[in-house]
Amino acid sequence: MKTKNYILVCIALMLSFSALSQQGKQKRADTLFNKFSFxxxxxxxxxxxxxxxxKDYATRQLADCYAFLRDPRNASRFYKNVVKQKNVPIEYYYKYAQSLRGMKKYDDSQVWLQRFKDSGGVVNSNDFSKDVNFITSVFGAKQQYFLDRIRFNSKFSDFGAFERNGKVYFASTRDEGVSIKRLYGWNEQPFLDIYVADVGTKKNVDHTAKVKGDxxxxxxxxxxxxxxxxxxxxFSRNNFTEDIEKKDKKGLTNMKIYRATLQDSIWTNIEDLSINSDDFSTQHAALNVDETKLYFSSDRPGGYGGSDIYVVDINIxxxxGEPQNIGNVVNTESSEGFPFINNEGVLFFSSDGHPGLGLYxxxxxxxxxxxxxVDVIxxxxxxxxxxxxxxFTMNENGITGYFASNRKGGRGDDDIYAYHRKPVLHVEGVVTDAxxxxxxxxxxxxxxxxxxxxIAYMKTDENGYYQINIDRNQDxxxxxxxDKYIDDYREFTSKNIQTELTTITxxxxxxxxPNVIKLAELNTIYFDxxxxxxxxxAALELDKIVSLMQNDYPDMVIRIESHTDSRGNLTYNDKLSIDRANSTYEYLISKGIAPERITEHQxxxxxxxxxxxxxxxxxxxxDHQLNRRTQFIVVKME
Structure with a gap:
């Protein structure tokens, strides 16, 4: 009996120790999760x-880990189990839908988005579920961007390529070839550094290509x-100045934008900008065309969602100045970042809140x-x-540029992709009354x-303007x-035109x-x-012409031609016909017809x-009477 009790006590102690061990393990996992060591x-x-x-709790946390690691395949695998749990928070329906979208399972994603809404969830106002044809329209749109090969990607994370003066600058975690490595807990990669290489380089870019300076x-x-x-x-950097890392109230190190100047080929004089704070992140700097405004992303209080895009004036x-949120046409309840302004002043950005094909x-x-x-595309x-x-960035030529992606087929985690674009070409013009x-x-x-x-049909707007997209290399x-006009046409070609050209006029x-019935009222008048x-x-007929010119065709222009019969000599008849033309002209002028509307009276x-x-x-x-006449010719309706 004692032996049996002893065995039961041992088993109870083992179970207790096991439970304590698992409890400690969960605490450790949660601590790592809260420190973003996913x-x-x-x-x-x-x-x-x-x-x-x-198990239910651990499965939810594990699925969230993969979501934060931008791994939709594993995230969807575990979210699939999570949504089967009893009394699961409905937010996991939405998370599952997002992970399915990252797997290109758009129909399934729609199902779970709808279930999230039916359960009382509020879908982002810009979520792609509002447009069931969105995916079809994006994949069916005419391709404008074409990918080019980049040779300096690594097996780590590379992004943020920006070209200036024959050099391409980018951020990378490729810190290889150094004796001491510091790893970022979120994804177990080295911390980001800024690198620079020649545009079009085919050489390996290692730690020796880090920008020089501070x-x-x-x-x-x-x-x-x-x-x-x-x-x-x-440039963006963790809140780290003068060898001191600063954290917020939650113990997190936020991002800041710093400014540096180039002196003797060295980047130095690091300046902490006034838009920064220890309590929130400010990052992803971009300049407008004349460099008077700085765009950036931030999760500062007062925004619309996770992070928003802001703009601030740069004084002389x-x-x-004071940062301004650029508004809810761009910013959503989710996250927006990586703003960029091209030479035409167009803002580009990344988002997981607008209708999209996957994650960002x-x-x-x-x-x-x-x-x-007014809209985003x-x-x-x-x-x-x-x-x-x-x-996403675009070079000054408006044709080439870079972006980054962690899509399948890359060399590493995030890879840099180069592109060239064939801008959409359109014919445009204005239809006017001759x-x-x-x-x-x-x-x-x-x-x-x-x-x-x-191949196309449309109507001009209130300004007579039209615009139609066309293909290149076509006639x-x-x-x-x-109605009431004679057709006009133009033949043109889009062959052998420069890539930069986007408009043919x-x-x-x-x-x-001509209104045949109305113009018939321009009757010939006769003289004694x-x-x-x-x-x-004759006066009755001339009054009809006055009415026609004043009421029906207020811009019509005419010419007066007068004649005589053959009796009398030639010189006398020439003068008599001129007198008849003059009297006709003066009558019309006396009735209010502007002189410039009668080009000649001969x-x-x-x-x-x-x-x-x-x-x-x-x-x-x-018969002689038929020759003693004045006739009226419509000048601009011939």
Whole structure:
């Protein structure tokens, strides 16, 4: 009996020690997790799951570890088990949906996003679930970016490539070839440093390519942006100055943006900027075109989500103004970062809150006429993938640049990708009225290819403007049509044009269609023999012409031609016809017709008879009457 009791006590003690051991292991895993040491934390959580200790909790934590490590395959594997748990927080439905999106399982992702919403969850206002056709539209869009090979990636993390004056600067954890390595607990890689290499280099870039000077510390440094003159650098770094690392109230070391100047090929005079704080992160510096504004990302209080993009004025003396959040067209409830401004002033950034193909995607912005950002656009494939895509930059030529991604097929963790772009080409123009040069709104625009096939159709806006995207290396014909106008067309080509060219202009001019019935009212008027005064019947006809010109065709221009019969000598008849033209002209002017609307009033004597009643011919008076006339010619409706 004693032996049995002894055995039971031993078993109880062993179970107690085992429980204490597992409890200590969970505490250690949680501590590692809270310190962002996700690689080590994941290992311990896996052990807890294998030992069936607090398995539901450990599975949730393990799935979150893989999510923070940007590993959607393993994250979705464990989130799949998490969402089956009883009373699981509904936020895991959303996390599972996001991990499925990272696996290109878009239909499944939609299912779990809907379940999250049905359970009372609030989906980001910019989430791609709002547009069920988003994925199709992105993959079906015409490709504008094409990838080029980069030879200086490593097996570690490389990103933030920025080109300036023939050099490419980038951030990397490739700290190989040094005797002492310090590892970042989040992903067990060395800390980031800033490197520089010649553009197009084919050589291995090792630790000897670190930028010279004081910008690289023992913690994270990079990415960077550099002014056009090459003298000033803005760069991200952990809150580490004068060999002192500062932490916030939670014990975390935040990021800051520092400024350095180039002196004798050395980056020095490190300056902690006024926009920084020990209590939140400020990073990812970018300059606008004239270098008067600094864009950056920050998780400072008052934003819309995890991190937002801000802008601050750079004063002439180098001091900074008050940061301004650029608004909720760009910023979402999730995270935005890595801003970049190209030479056209377009803001690019990365986000996991806007409709995307995976985790972080790269977006461009659309501005209105006043320069305000009104929308964002996903850059599509191949720039974006189902993984993280970020740190987009564009070179000054507007055609080439870089971005980073941890997509499948790379050499290391995050890799730098170069691209060249073929900008979208479009034909644009204005349709105007040929008479008064006013725009013709709602004109029908049809675009045809070189085989006569109609490939586009649209209407001009209220300003008579149209714009249609077209392919390069093609011949086209564009036709404008509108009621009461004669069609106009232009033939043009997009062959052999520069890559940088994005616009072909084809303005179209529409002549109003003559109104046959109305113009018939420009009747010929007649005169008595050897007279040039306006008869009553002629006055009635002239009044009709006045009404037509003032009311129906207020911009119409005419010409007056007057004639005589053949009786009398040639010189006399020439003068008589001029008198008839003058009297007709003066009558119209007296009724309010502007002189400039009558280009000419000429007399032709007996030179243009309408019948055979020439000198010596025996004609009746009614036949001679047909020659004593004034006619009206429409100048701009011929």
């Amino acid at each position: 690689v080590k934390a994941a290992k311990v959580y896996r052990e807890l799951i294998q030992n069936n200790y607090n 910008v690289n510390s023992i913690y994270h440094d990079g990415p960077v942006t550099i002014t056009k003159n090459g003298h000033t650098m803005y 003396d180098g001091t900074l 995607d790269i977006f461009g912005t659309i501005k209105d006429e006043d320069g305000g950002i 996903n850059l599509g494939v191949p720039v974006n993938s189902n993984k993280d895509d970020f740190s 008479i008064n040069t006013n725009p013709v709104p709602n004109s029908i625009i049809k675009l045809y290819d070189d085989k006569g096939n109609q 086209y014909k564009i036709v404008a049509n509108q 084809a303005n179209l001019l529409l002549n109003p269609t 023999f050897n007279q040039y005064n306006i008869r009553k019947d 007399g032709f004597g007996e030179r243009r008879l309408t019948n055979g009643c020439e000198d010596g011919e025996d004609c009746e008076e009614k």
